[in-house]
Amino acid sequence: MPAGYNFLQSLVRTYKQVKNPIGTMEESMEKFDGTYTVDLGTRRLIATQDPGFIDYVLRTNHKNYHKSPIQTEELGRFLGKGLLTVNGDYWLKQRRLIQPGFHLDKIHALYAIIKKTVDDFLASLPTGRIDVYPYMHKLAFEIVINSLFNIKVPQETRDQLSDFINEVQAFVIKDLRQPYKSWWFKLSGEVEKNLQRSGNARVIIRDIINTRKQSGQKFNDLLDMLLDARYEDTGEPMHEDQVIDEILIVLIAGHETTANALSWTLYLLANHKTEMTKLKAATQGLTVNEATTNDALAAVIKESMRLYPPAWISDRMALTDDAYNGFTYPKGIVIILFYYGLHRDARYWPEPDSFIPERFAKENDDKRKPKAFYPFGGGPRLCIGNNFAMAEMAIFLQTMIHSFEIDPTEIHPKPNPLVTLRPDRVMLEIKKA
Numbered sequence: 001m002p003a004g005y006n007f008l009q010s011l012v013r014t015y016k017q018v019k020n021p022i023g024t025m026e027e028s029m030e031k032f033d034g035t036y037t038v039d040l041g042t043r044r045l046i047a048t049q050d051p052g053f054i055d056y057v058l059r060t061n062h063k064n065y066h067k068s069p070i071q072t073e074e075l076g077r078f079l080g081k082g083l084l085t086v087n088g089d090y091w092l093k094q095r096r097l098i099q100p101g102f103h104l105d106k107i108h109a110l111y112a113i114i115k116k117t118v119d120d121f122l123a124s125l126p127t128g129r130i131d132v133y134p135y136m137h138k139l140a141f142e143i144v145i146n147s148l149f150n151i152k153v154p155q156e157t158r159d160q161l162s163d164f165i166n167e168v169q170a171f172v173i174k175d176l177r178q179p180y181k182s183w184w185f186k187l188s189g190e191v192e193k194n195l196q197r198s199g200n201a202r203v204i205i206r207d208i209i210n211t212r213k214q215s216g217q218k219f220n221d222l223l224d225m226l227l228d229a230r231y232e233d234t235g236e237p238m239h240e241d242q243v244i245d246e247i248l249i250v251l252i253a254g255h256e257t258t259a260n261a262l263s264w265t266l267y268l269l270a271n272h273k274t275e276m277t278k279l280k281a282a283t284q285g286l287t288v289n290e291a292t293t294n295d296a297l298a299a300v301i302k303e304s305m306r307l308y309p310p311a312w313i314s315d316r317m318a319l320t321d322d323a324y325n326g327f328t329y330p331k332g333i334v335i336i337l338f339y340y341g342l343h344r345d346a347r348y349w350p351e352p353d354s355f356i357p358e359r360f361a362k363e364n365d366d367k368r369k370p371k372a373f374y375p376f377g378g379g380p381r382l383c384i385g386n387n388f389a390m391a392e393m394a395i396f397l398q399t400m401i402h403s404f405e406i407d408p409t410e411i412h413p414k415p416n417p418l419v420t421l422r423p424d425r426v427m428l429e430i431k432k433a
């Protein structure tokens with residue numbers, strides 16, 4: 001096992017970590033040179049920000065690793081069994097089925113929906129001194145729901161689905177942070193209430209699916225893609241409950257991650273005027289398609305996700321005893337992948353805390369250290385929506401910076417590392433351009 005903390009030290013660390021997850025992990029990474037063990041008696045964990053180790057777990061030896069029960073069973077209780085919350089053969093079967101629907105040529109068909117959603121959203125964006133975070137949350141939700149269902153979904157239904165996601169997510173976080181209260185959440189009926197919410201969301205989605213099937217029409221959206229997909233071996237489509245599971249997963253996976261990335265990006269650009277000016281000059285008058293392939297936009301978004309990776313951490317559980325770089329560890333151990341730490345590690349990123357989009361310029365491709373950047377994870381479980389996410393963020397950013405002046409305020413956001421890396425608030429001055 002790698003060096004690390006004994007049982008008593010681990011208990012103290014865990015307490016500290018609940019209060020300050022990122023700071024505590026950074027301190028430990030510094031002390032143990034990027035990989036350390038936590039010993040909680042029956043549960044032992046390894047935490048790492050070593051790019052070689054992360055690559056080994058996610059890619060080279062991925063067959064020996066599953067996501068931990070927290071990511072699968074806990075989340076799956078409310079969201080069902082979709083790509084994000086399953087492991088093993090079933091995951092592979094679903095991934096093979098759904099992956100073609102997220103290829104670049106398929107995502108293309110959604111650009112017009114995304115652009116219209118962005119334009120409608122910006123038409124009602126308030127100006128003045130505002131916290132942009134809740135607005136980015138709303139926008140990311142509108143984009144994902146319109147891309148799933150390219151029809152007029154009534155506002156009441158949208159609100160119900162949005163409330164469901166927010167409430168279930170808030171509950172999962174509470175449950176994860178206070179596992180010792182699990183018995184109380186059950187007894188007080190909170191678990192039941194959230195299961196009921198999940199049931200209601202499923203009824204809403206089932207109705208939309210049935211209406212679609214009865215209409216016999218095509219809408220070129222993600223729902224069509226899910227309904228038309230056929231398993232290679234049987235030629236059969238998904239069962240209706242499987243379609244609902246995958247829709248719930250897309251709603252949850254594609255929503256807050258994007259909202260976080262966009263909020264941090266606006267904050268960084270507002271506070272780095274030279275970068276904002278350069279970006280405006282490089283993106284003047286671009287069409288939607290051009291925006292999605294524009295290097296300057298991609299570089300800014302990537303640099304923002306390097307500093308504030310929305311998925312700041314992930315985990316994997318070893319299925320058999322394994323070894324990496326001279327140390328061994330037993331089956332069942334959970335390995336915490338600390339992407340935030342790696343993204344700010346000075347061994348791989350010069351001036352790690354500075355916002356320097358040029359690092360991601362094409363001409364600097366050779367200068368960057370490999371395997372040190374994981375905004376969308378890596379290996380076979382790489383984010384299936386990564387092309388979609390990059391395209392929607394580019395389309396939004398291009399439109400936003402040419403429609404509005406965005407200025408900083410004296411209030412700076414604090415990262416709030418829950419399931420994703422949310423900013424507590426992003427206060428900016430917004431003026432029509």
Ligand code: HEM
Pocket residue numbers: 067083084095144249250253254255257258261309310311314315374375376377378380381382383384385386388389
């Ligand atoms: C900036 C936005 C996004 C970020 C940073 C992000 C990040 C990630 C990461 C890190 C993973 C891998 C998790 C792990 O290996 O433990 C993941 C998986 C996933 N993401 Fe994203 N994501 C984003 C947007 C989206 C969007 C827009 C969609 C769908 C439209 C989506 C759908 C998924 C799905 C279904 C998975 C599970 C894939 C699998 O396990 O096979 N994501 N995402």
